[in-house]
Every structure is written in C-alpha cells, then in structure tokens.
Amino acid sequence: MNTVTENDKITGNIVDKSIKQKEQLEGYEKREFPVDRFDLEEQIQNVWQTKDDLDAVTERIMEDTVYDSMTSDQISNVLIGLSELHETRMWKLWKIFETMIRQKNSFLTDEVTMGDVLDKIVDDAGEDDES
Numbered sequence: 001m002n003t004v005t006e007n008d009k010i011t012g013n014i015v016d017k018s019i020k021q022k023e024q025l026e027g028y029e030k031r032e033f034p035v036d037r038f039d040l041e042e043q044i045q046n047v048w049q050t051k052d053d054l055d056a057v058t059e060r061i062m063e064d065t066v067y068d069s070m071t072s073d074q075i076s077n078v079l080i081g082l083s084e085l086h087e088t089r090m091w092k093l094w095k096i097f098e099t100m101i102r103q104k105n106s107f108l109t110d111e112v113t114m115g116d117v118l119d120k121i122v123d124d125a126g127e128d129d130e131s
Contacts, residue, residue, distance in 0.1 A: 034099070034103050035096050035099045035100055035103070036100075037100075037121065037125045039096050040093075040096050040097060040100060040121075043089070043092055043093040043096050044093065046089050046092070046093075047086075047089045047090060047093055049089070050082065050085065050086045050089060053082055053085065054082060057078050057079070057082065061075060100121060101117060104117075104120060104121065104124065
C-alpha cells in the first residue's frame with residue numbers, strides 16, 4: 001500500500017468525522033426538549049477526542065518508517081481537518097451550554113459570573129440526584 005493512499009484515508013476519516021459532527025449540530029439546534037448535564041458531559045467527552053486524534057496523527061508522522069513520510073502538504077491537510085473538527089465540537093459544546101443557561105435563566109442577574117452559572121448548574125444537578 002502506498003503512502004498517498006494511507007494519507008488519503010486519514011484525511012478522509014477526519015473529513016467524515018467533521019461532516020458527521022455538523023449533521024449532529026443541526027439536530028441540537030432543532031431540539032424541542034431541554035438539554036441536561038448529561039448532554040453537556042457527553043459533549044465535553046467528545047471534545048477530548050481531539051487530543052486522541054492529534055496523538056494518532058503525531059504518531060503517524062513521527063513513527064512512519066515503513067512507508068515514505070507524509071509530505072508537508074499532507075500534514076497541513078490533516079491538521080486543517082483536525083482544526084475544523086475541533087471547532088465543530090467546541091461549537092456544539094457551546095450550544096449545549098447556552099441552552100442550559102437559557103433553561104436556568106431565572107437566577108441570572110447582571111452581575112452573575114460564569115462561575116456562578118456553573119455553580120448553579122452543579123447545585124441543580126445535585127438536587128436532581130437526591131430526588
């Protein structure tokens with residue numbers, strides 16, 4: 001198998017992940033039921049996947065001794081794809097967070113900090129667990 005084919009597969013996988021993430025975002029924007037801390041937790045875990053993706057690419061670049069190394073152009077394409085994928089994951093995470101804030105907006109005032117908002121969400125989650 002040649003290097004170009006392997007690199008095209010890596011790039012294709014990243015693009016496929018990005019497209020899948022964008023399709024999922026459309027579903028979150030149209031959701032009619034509330035999001036909860038489990039949606040937020042799931043999306044936080046998805047964002048951590050970016051690190052695993054970067055580790056895989058780094059390993060491929062650093063340890064590719066069987067085939068010719070990736071060209072700088074191929075590396076750039078992979079990194080651009082990862083950047084877009086990460087941006088999509090972060091956008092989805094932010095949308096879920098914003099929705100949770102809107103759902104809990106009865107406690108918000110002009111002087112509330114982001115820490116106050118997170119504390120309120122955690123407190124509410126604790127109350128749900130006790131029920």
